[in-house]
Structures are given as C-alpha cells and as structure tokens.
Amino acid sequence: MKKVLIPFLLILLIYSCGAQQESSNSVSQNTENSFISRPKLVVGIVVDQMRYDYLTRFEAKFGKGGFKRMINEGFNCKNNHFNYIPTYTGPGHASVYTGTVPKYHGIISNNWYDKVVQKSVYCAQDDNVESVGTESRAGKMSPHRMLTTSVADENRLFTQMRGKTIGIAIKDRGAILPAGHTANAAYWFYGKDEGVWITSTFYRNDLPKWVKDFNDSDTVESYIKVWDTHLPIETYQESGPDLNNFEGGFKGKENATFPYDLAALKSENGGFDILKATAYGNSLTVDFAIAALKGEALGQDDDTDVLAVSFSSTDYVGHNFGVNSKEVEDTYIRLDRDLERLFNYLDEHVGEDEYTVFLTADHGAVDVPAYLQSVKIPAGYLDYNDRKERFQKFLVEKYGTADIVENVSNNQLFFNKQKLKELGLNIHDVEQALVDEQISYPNIAKVYTATAMNSTNFTTGIEALLQNGFNQKRSGDVIVVDDIAHIAYSKTGSTHGSGLNYDTHVPLLFFGKGIKHGQTYKKTVIPDIAPTISALLGISFPNGATGQPLGFVID
Known part of the structure; x- marks a missing residue:
C-alpha cells in the first residue's frame, strides 16, 4: 500500500507545482494584458445642432482628413440617440460629459424656472464670479448648477490634478459644462464691439499670455470678410435652392442668399457676433483650440489632458437658415476642412498614435415646418x-x-x-x-x-x-x-428640443489611440460616451453616470 501511495503523492506534488506555475503565468499574463496605455490627450468634440444625416448627406463633399478620417480609421456608432427630453444645448453638453441625464446632473434646460428663488435662471449663470477679459457681464459664468462630475473632472482627480482640462466654445455653456468643476479654464467668445475670448474668476483671475496674444492678434478681424460657398454653389445638390421662403438671413441684406459681405453687415448684426452665425465661427474656434494646445502644452507629458471643443456656429446657422439650406451645407463642408486642420496639428505636435477623439452633437434639429408643409408632410407652428x-x-x-x-x-x-x-x-x-x-x-x-x-x-x-x-x-x-414637427418658432429657420428622431439621432464617432475600426447599428445613447472614455483611460466613471461603456469600440 505504501509503495502505491508514495508515487501517487509524488504525482500530486508535481501536478500541484505545475498548476501553481501555470496559475502564476496566468496572473502575470493577465497583469500584462490589463496594463492601460493611455493617450496623452483626449479631444472631445461636440457639434452644436448636428443631425446624424449630415454625415451621409454631405459625405460626397467631405475631404479625406476630417469626418471621413474618423469614420475610415475609427468607430462609427450609427444609431446613437439622446435618451431624454429636452434636447437643448445645456443639457446636451452636460450629458455627454457626465454620462448621465438631466434627472441626475440637474441641467434640465438652457434656462429654467427656479422654484426656490421664483425666477428664471441660466444654466451657466453665476453672480458670485466676475468676468475675466471683458468689462461686460458675459463672463459671470461657471458650472456650479451642474450637480455631478464630468469625465474631465474624474481625469483631473485620477492624475492628482496634473492632467489639464481646457474647454473651448463660442457659447459659454458649450465650454463650461464639458470642462466640469475642476477645469484649468474654460474660454468662450464675446462678440459685440470687442471680439475676444474670455473666461471667469471661477477658473482664474486673469487671462494667460497666450489668450491675450490671440485677442491682440488680427485673427478675429480677419474673418470679417465675404462668406461665399467653399465649393461652386451649383454643386451643392444636397440642399435646397439658395433663394427660398424658409430662411432668415441677416439684417441689411434683402435675401438670404450667398455671398454675404460680413464687413458691410457687421454693424446691423451685433458687431463681431455676426461671426457666430457663419461658417467662420467654427474656423475661429479651431484657431483658438490650436492656440490652446500650444499655450497649455496639452498632450506633452504622460498625464492625460482633456481638450473639450464645441462648435457652436453650426447651431446659429441652423437656427437662422434651416437644416435644408445651402448655408448649412457650406458650414459642414468648411467644418470638415477645419477638423482636418485640427487633426493634422495633433498628428504633428502630440503624435498620430498619442491622442483619442470622440465627436458627437448636443441635439439635432427639425426641418423647417413651413418647408415640410410645402411638400405635404404634417407640420406646423404653435x-x-x-x-x-x-x-x-x-x-x-x-x-x-x-x-x-x-x-x-x-x-x-x-x-x-x-x-x-x-x-x-x-x-x-x-x-x-x-x-x-x-x-x-x-397640437x-x-x-x-x-x-x-x-x-x-x-x-x-x-x-x-x-x-x-x-x-x-x-x-x-x-x-x-x-405634436410632431410643430414648433413655437419663426416660420424661417430650424429649432430643436423634442424627443423625436430628428432631434435625438446624432453622430457618435471615436477615433485615435485605443479605438477599434468598425461600425455598429446597435443603439447607443449619449450617456454612454463618458463611461467609455473613462474605461479607455482606466479612471472612475463620473459620479452620477448611468450610461454604460461601449466596450466594442475600445481596442
């Protein structure tokens, strides 16, 4: 019995040692596989009032380095929707970056009635801070009404505040809410007779040198010029006729038709504010974003930085001219070139394999109801x-x-x-x-x-x-x-706010380091974006996040 038992015990001992060695190798291998190679920079892009079908409608006019590069090299979520009402700018930007809905992050509209103080309040308004960069009240803004953290906040916490966050947009809320509570700064554009980028004392007490230098340059003034179509207008077959009854236009010009002499129209249209409602507002935003990349040395060390960029001019153009206008088409053709310019800068100065980008929108927009009525589709005005x-x-x-x-x-x-x-x-x-x-x-x-x-x-x-x-x-x-396609608005131009597909269906593109190449028709929702970026970075989800990480987009 003993002779049999001893070899059996030896076999067990050998098997046990082998199993332990295999287990050790497995742990080592898993440890190696779980190592996260983080991008040096995350660039979040929100295009204000971008319907999903703009990607497909204008595809033939896009170059290779903007939207198409993101699609061809990255991941395209084709069935991406907002999962709440109302679809407005403030709630949209907050939801993209907090990974949750207004029910939790508290930004229930751009403006809402405050039941405590019994008056209307603005989502980014903060009378406890001061303007920086202007004497006007336009800088009295902060994210204090947003109740949860953003993914940018969580990145700051994870990196012990070493990773920077900068928010940039023509609209204050488009810069402030994405950047979150811990941002190094958020900058927005103040037009009127100044034409400068400003911030508030919530972030800092003065403008950094690079912002002052940008404001002192002639960059803003250089866009006060003629806005004509980037390509021959007769090739713009993806939009309606240039002269129609469904567009607003600018004061001082009889018809809403190309070209637009911005220098001649400036004085009657809010001074430098006229740039907001043209394709040049997006070009100006990219100019300033590149200046921020340089001035803040974003993506230049091992702590991930976040650059949150929102393109506001697409919304102003859509509201003014409507989703079927030549002006909207030209704005997206030019935005495509501006994105290429931004990506080329990132390739050269951060590194082609060192940054990650996501692109989405804060809402879509309805076709002008008067136009829908003209083609016998039910629509109307309230x-x-x-x-x-x-x-x-x-x-x-x-x-x-x-x-x-x-x-x-x-x-x-x-x-x-x-x-x-x-x-x-x-x-x-x-x-x-x-x-x-x-x-x-x-109705x-x-x-x-x-x-x-x-x-x-x-x-x-x-x-x-x-x-x-x-x-x-x-x-x-x-x-x-x-009712569907019934709005309280002028009979020219488009608007948004509903829970219908024209307002909820928006692009979601991921591109760059850590992103797979592919596409899906699986339904995704806006609150999934922030958890996905958190998972990519290996950081905590925003503290109120209800969305789920889209594991199928992460490489």
Missing part, C-alpha cells in the same frame, strides 16, 4: 399666446384665480404651492384637472404630471425620455408634449 389666454380663462373659471400657476416655461407648468394651500386645493386633483384641460388644446400630443414622473418607472417611449429629463427639485408639476 400659438402660445392663444394657448395662454385659453388656459388662464380656464383657471379663473375653475379656481377663481390664475395665480395657482406661477410659471409656464419649457413646456412645463409650475404650481404656486402656497396659493394651493390657501385655497385648500389637493395638488393631485389640480394636476389631473390641468392634464385634462391641456390635452384638449390643439398638444401628451400631458403628464410630476406625480407620474416620480411614481412610475417608464422604460420606453416619450414617457421614458421625459422621465430621464425630469429632476424632482427643478422640474415643473405638469409636462406638455407638442
């Missing part, structure tokens, strides 16, 4: 004045006063809770009565109560989008949804 008069009459007849509703904004009704208490009214009864009244009005599709938003778990449809955009402390007591 008469809020008529709706207001009818509603106030109802309130007086039913409750003896219209004061039980203290504000109507962003398609939401806010109750005067004190007045309800004085009148002995049950808030739930009033909610339902107002729902029943509002749903009877023309109102759906109406919901705050009680429904707080007590029901919606998982699909418009209801789920409304719930994701509903912040219990900041949102209203009754929420109204208008």
Whole structure:
C-alpha cells in the first residue's frame, strides 16, 4: 500500500507545482494584458445642432482628413440617440460629459424656472464670479448648477490634478459644462464691439499670455470678410435652392442668399457676433483650440489632458437658415476642412498614435415646418399666446384665480404651492384637472404630471425620455408634449428640443489611440460616451453616470 501511495503523492506534488506555475503565468499574463496605455490627450468634440444625416448627406463633399478620417480609421456608432427630453444645448453638453441625464446632473434646460428663488435662471449663470477679459457681464459664468462630475473632472482627480482640462466654445455653456468643476479654464467668445475670448474668476483671475496674444492678434478681424460657398454653389445638390421662403438671413441684406459681405453687415448684426452665425465661427474656434494646445502644452507629458471643443456656429446657422439650406451645407463642408486642420496639428505636435477623439452633437434639429408643409408632410407652428389666454380663462373659471400657476416655461407648468394651500386645493386633483384641460388644446400630443414622473418607472417611449429629463427639485408639476414637427418658432429657420428622431439621432464617432475600426447599428445613447472614455483611460466613471461603456469600440 505504501509503495502505491508514495508515487501517487509524488504525482500530486508535481501536478500541484505545475498548476501553481501555470496559475502564476496566468496572473502575470493577465497583469500584462490589463496594463492601460493611455493617450496623452483626449479631444472631445461636440457639434452644436448636428443631425446624424449630415454625415451621409454631405459625405460626397467631405475631404479625406476630417469626418471621413474618423469614420475610415475609427468607430462609427450609427444609431446613437439622446435618451431624454429636452434636447437643448445645456443639457446636451452636460450629458455627454457626465454620462448621465438631466434627472441626475440637474441641467434640465438652457434656462429654467427656479422654484426656490421664483425666477428664471441660466444654466451657466453665476453672480458670485466676475468676468475675466471683458468689462461686460458675459463672463459671470461657471458650472456650479451642474450637480455631478464630468469625465474631465474624474481625469483631473485620477492624475492628482496634473492632467489639464481646457474647454473651448463660442457659447459659454458649450465650454463650461464639458470642462466640469475642476477645469484649468474654460474660454468662450464675446462678440459685440470687442471680439475676444474670455473666461471667469471661477477658473482664474486673469487671462494667460497666450489668450491675450490671440485677442491682440488680427485673427478675429480677419474673418470679417465675404462668406461665399467653399465649393461652386451649383454643386451643392444636397440642399435646397439658395433663394427660398424658409430662411432668415441677416439684417441689411434683402435675401438670404450667398455671398454675404460680413464687413458691410457687421454693424446691423451685433458687431463681431455676426461671426457666430457663419461658417467662420467654427474656423475661429479651431484657431483658438490650436492656440490652446500650444499655450497649455496639452498632450506633452504622460498625464492625460482633456481638450473639450464645441462648435457652436453650426447651431446659429441652423437656427437662422434651416437644416435644408445651402448655408448649412457650406458650414459642414468648411467644418470638415477645419477638423482636418485640427487633426493634422495633433498628428504633428502630440503624435498620430498619442491622442483619442470622440465627436458627437448636443441635439439635432427639425426641418423647417413651413418647408415640410410645402411638400405635404404634417407640420406646423404653435400659438402660445392663444394657448395662454385659453388656459388662464380656464383657471379663473375653475379656481377663481390664475395665480395657482406661477410659471409656464419649457413646456412645463409650475404650481404656486402656497396659493394651493390657501385655497385648500389637493395638488393631485389640480394636476389631473390641468392634464385634462391641456390635452384638449390643439397640437398638444401628451400631458403628464410630476406625480407620474416620480411614481412610475417608464422604460420606453416619450414617457421614458421625459422621465430621464425630469429632476424632482427643478422640474415643473405638469409636462406638455407638442405634436410632431410643430414648433413655437419663426416660420424661417430650424429649432430643436423634442424627443423625436430628428432631434435625438446624432453622430457618435471615436477615433485615435485605443479605438477599434468598425461600425455598429446597435443603439447607443449619449450617456454612454463618458463611461467609455473613462474605461479607455482606466479612471472612475463620473459620479452620477448611468450610461454604460461601449466596450466594442475600445481596442
């Protein structure tokens, strides 16, 4: 028995040692595979008011180094959507970088009614800071109303504040909200009679030398010139006729048609603000972004930096001229060349394999309803004045006063809770009565109560989008949804804000270090972006993130 047992024990010992060696090799191999080679720089790009179909509509006019380079070398998420309402600039930028929805990050609109102070507030407004770079109030801004961290914040925390964050946009909110709470700086453009890039004391007490040098240069002034099409206008077959009834245009020019002499139009259109509503605003943004890359030495060490760039002019052009205009087409053709210019700079000064880029939008836009009507597609315009008069009459007849509703904004009704208490009214009864009244009005599709938003778990449809955009402390007591393609807007130009595909379906492209080449029709949502970048960098997700990392885009 002993003779048999001893060889058996020897076999077990040999097997055990081999298993331990294999386990050791496995751990070593896994450790090696889990090592994260981080990019030196993450460039986040948000294109304001970019519908997904702009990528495909204008594809033939794009060069090889901008949008097409991102698609051909990177990953294209073709079915990317916003998963909340409202689709506005402030909530859009916040959601991209926080990885969550307004329900949690708190930026429920660009402006909203504050129930505590009982007045409208702006998403980036901060009266506790001062302007830097201008004497105007345009710099009194900060991200203090955003309740969660951004991916840029988490990168700063992970690198012990060594990794830099710079936010840049024509619009203040487009620079401030992406950069987060810990940014080294956010810069935005102040036009009027100054034409300068500014910031606030939330970040720093003076402008750095590179910003002063940029403001002192003739770069801004150089764009006060003629805006004509980049390519021959007769080749712009992807948009409607240049002369039509669906575009706004500029004061001082009879028709909204190319070319536009910006020097001649400047004085009647807000001075340097005219640049915002032209393709040149995006070119100016790239000029300033390149200056920031140089001035801040971004991507020049082993601690990952973040450059958050938002192209605001696409939104101004879309609002003015509409999604089917020659002006929008030219703006995207020129933006494509500006992206190529930015990528070429990054290749040379950061390193072709040392940076990662993502590109998305903060919302899409609806076709001009007047145009849709002209081609027999259901669409229209809302008469809020008529709706207001009818509603106030109802309130007086039913409750003896219209004061039980203290504000109507962003398609939401806010109750005067004190007045309800004085009148002995049950808030739930009033909610339902107002729902029943509002749903009877023309061009109102759906109406919901705050009680429904707080007590029901919606998982699909418009209801789920409304719930994701509903912040219990900041949102209203009754929420109204208008008919499809019906807007409260001028009969020229486009707008946005709904939970419909024309507003929710936007591009999502990843490109650069750590990104696979490929494409998917799998549905992705805006809050997935920040967790994906966090996973790529091996850092914590933003603290309120509800999105999921898109593992299939990471190499």
